[in-house]
Amino acid sequence: MSLPLSPISFPPSPTSLSPGSPHSSSPLSLGTTSHIPEGQNAQVVSQDATPDQDDLTCLSWLHQRNNLLPLQPLAKMMPLPQQESCTPAEPPPPPPPASSKPPYSFSSLIFMAIEDSPHKKLPVKDIYEWIVKNFPYYRSASGGWRNSVRHNLSLSKSFRRIQRDRTQSVGKGSFWCVCPEYRPALLKVLKKTHSFHSTSNNLINKPAQPCPLTPDHEELVAMESDEYQQEEVSREMEKDPLSDSGYIELHYYQSNEFQYFVLPGDSELDLETVEILQLDAEAQEAAGSLLDLAGGGY
DNA sequence: AGAGCCATAAACACTG
């Protein structure tokens, strides 16, 4: 299989990878890292790293962390022209003062909170807590923002309510998750906001350097079989060629000009599924990256 | 000017 892919910024940093994304339209998520021998019956999907500023999968912005990426700074992963394509032409505005209101909409905050959760679903109470924890502004803000959060959850098509299993769960209310079909839009908004508010202290302005091919760039995508997946995703199992396997192996390689997205030889991923896989990782990266930013100023 | 998006506030119903 050889599919054209948008520029991707894998590998996702291990620290941002959490087990399971039970609610993606494909029941897949980037999970634990695995070491898989090269040369197996793998399919290679390569992509010429064409600059495309609006491409959802151009994730340089996600890596504008404060000096650190646990695995590989993206600047080393992406060719220089693409870095420039994702960099705002104008010098970015200075970072807002501490505890000022975050530039992110409530939808984005909710999105980040949910994506940062292990099971990609949270009760509203935990969404509150996540926001307060990561955006100190809301610690001292009046309670009206909670109303706004609930208002957003209810009104936005991006979020879906899941009934708790009352035989097992304790507590009020439902779980909330991100609708897979709206993830690209949410990511786009996040990316846009992030780009606009990013500081000058980012890695993508630095020259790109070749990245050696190492086994560290191999990722194992694990399926999670929790209750929600069985409950909500089972109806999509038939059409998902991956849904009956335990694991999907993905390898990410980088040369000076190409990125390689390597799939197992017997998996038949269509472009849509590949994009979903990317988005899964992107969403988690988004939450992680923005958390870094939040810790650095908001 | 108008549409669309977003934040905020408020009222109300439901639930544990």
Added chain:
DNA sequence: TCAGTGTTTATGGCTC
């Protein structure tokens, strides 16, 4: 009963 949750409506600001 009460607090938390979820839904709906209204309003104003901002951007395109």
